[in-house]
Amino acid sequence: MSEICPKCGLPKDICTCETIAKEERKIRVSTVARRFGKITTVISGISRDVDTKKVLKELKTKLACGGTIKNGDIELQGNHKDKLRPLLVRMGFPEDQIEIS
Numbered sequence: 001m002s003e004i005c006p007k008c009g010l011p012k013d014i015c016t017c018e019t020i021a022k023e024e025r026k027i028r029v030s031t032v033a034r035r036f037g038k039i040t041t042v043i044s045g046i047s048r049d050v051d052t053k054k055v056l057k058e059l060k061t062k063l064a065c066g067g068t069i070k071n072g073d074i075e076l077q078g079n080h081k082d083k084l085r086p087l088l089v090r091m092g093f094p095e096d097q098i099e100i101s
Contacts, residue, residue, distance in 0.1 A: 043074040
């Protein structure tokens with residue numbers, strides 16, 4: 001028998017908690033200048049129910065950059081604002097919930 005999700009009570013293979021979490025929060029993408037003029041792209045507003053490690057790993061692979069998770073925000077090395085919207089939409093985040101500033 002498969003495991004049961006503690007949030008929704010459904011079996012793990014048909015659980016929709018992560019899909020619902022992706023649709024309910026507004027995601028903000030911005031850039032910050034760090035030491036020595038280095039640019040960092042910060043993605044904030046991703047719900048804690050979403051597996052941020054998995055999202056970070058896929059973004060780092062697709063964008064060929066380094067990155068980390070700090071205080072629930074994803075930080076990527078470099079300026080990737082123009083490339084992030086299509087990647088996040090492909091991962092299941094709704095396009096109207098992504099705000100790029």
